[in-house]
Amino acid sequence: MTTAIDNALELKSLSLWYGEKQALNDISLAIPRRRITALIGPSGCGKSTLLRCFNRMNDVIDDCRISGDIFLGNQAIMQPGSDATALRRRVGMVFQRPNPFPKSIYENVVYGLRLQGVRDRRILNEAAERALRAAALWPEVKDNLGQNALTLSSGQQQRLVIARAIAIEPEVLLLDEPTSALDPISTLVIEELMTTLKQHFTLILVTHNMQQAARVSDYTAFMHQGSLVEFAETDRLFTAPQQRRTEDYITGRYG
Numbered sequence: 237m238t239t240a241i242d243n244a245l246e247l248k249s250l251s252l253w254y255g256e257k258q259a260l261n262d263i264s265l266a267i268p269r270r271r272i273t274a275l276i277g278p279s280g281c282g283k284s285t286l287l288r289c290f291n292r293m294n295d296v297i298d299d300c301r302i303s304g305d306i307f308l309g310n311q312a313i314m315q316p317g318s319d320a321t322a323l324r325r326r327v328g329m330v331f332q333r334p335n336p337f338p339k340s341i342y343e344n345v346v347y348g349l350r351l352q353g354v355r356d357r358r359i360l361n362e363a364a365e366r367a368l369r370a371a372a373l374w375p376e377v378k379d380n381l382g383q384n385a386l387t388l389s390s391g392q393q394q395r396l397v398i399a400r401a402i403a404i405e406p407e408v409l410l411l412d413e414p415t416s417a418l419d420p421i422s423t424l425v426i427e428e429l430m431t432t433l434k435q436h437f438t439l440i441l442v443t444h445n446m447q448q449a450a451r452v453s454d455y456t457a458f459m460h461q462g463s464l465v466e467f468a469e470t471d472r473l474f475t476a477p478q479q480r481r482t483e484d485y486i487t488g489r490y491g
């Protein structure tokens with residue numbers, strides 16, 4: 237008996253142009269719910285562009301045109317009437333460089349809830365603790381929640397930014413090379429964190445680091461020149477790639 241995979245997101249023939257330049261070419265892909273999906277491929281292949289489609293961050297880029305669609309559950313998120321702000325509450329994002337606000341640790345974590353109009357101190361306190369625990373930061377900061385977030389180490393700042401993203405309980409968390417600015421120990425902490433976060437969230441990880449993709453992800457999509465070349469369970473993609481281009485990339489022949 238086969239079990240149908242529950243998908244959080246589905247891309248249907250997605251193409252994207254920056255002006256005349258086509259950066260994504262007819263991508264169809266289903267992203268499994270509560271799993272980690274890694275996007276890998278050589279520099280410029282379109283990984284970050286694709287990641288930004290999931291929460292419509294490309295909307296702010298002039299001259300960017302998209303065809304096809306992405307479904308979050310049964311909602312078509314690329315349609316003109318679709319609300320990007322509401323979408324970003326459901327699809328959070330963490331960037332390469334930690335970007336906490338110059339505010340206290342506490343105010344960083346509750347930022348999204350305050351924006352949603354939550355005023356009740358007890359609710360804010362509980363949400364802050366829950367998010368900081370989930371981001372594996374609580375023991376280190378619980379006695380200093382009023383401290384400025386910019387005084388934390390970069391590894392702690394990245395976990396704080398993850399806590400800020402998950403405090404509003406999104407369904408999907410986008411991670412754009414979240415460890416590339418971190419030292420090896422902080423990287424390991426974030427990798428372990430990702431594997432616990434997938435119990436509650438769907439994670440999509442852009443990484444240049446193939447070992448990282450192999451270590452943490454359940455599924456991997458290999459992209460090349462704007463196209464999706466291969467998508468498979470990570471173990472299978474790395475041990476028995478079906479496409480020559482995938483094999484060349486993972487064996488280091490280019491990229």
Ligand SMILES: Nc1ncnc2c1ncn2[C@@H]1O[C@H](COP(=O)(O)OP(=O)(O)OP(=O)(O)O)[C@@H](O)[C@H]1O
Nearest residue numbers: 254259277278279280281282283284285286297444
């Ligand atoms: N804002 C933009 N305007 C015009 N072209 C862009 C823009 N952003 C990206 N591109 C181009 O789109 C293509 C895909 O870029 P993208 O950053 O998505 O690739 P990537 O795989 O994430 O690369 P890297 O691994 O180097 O970060 C590249 O040719 C890039 O130059």
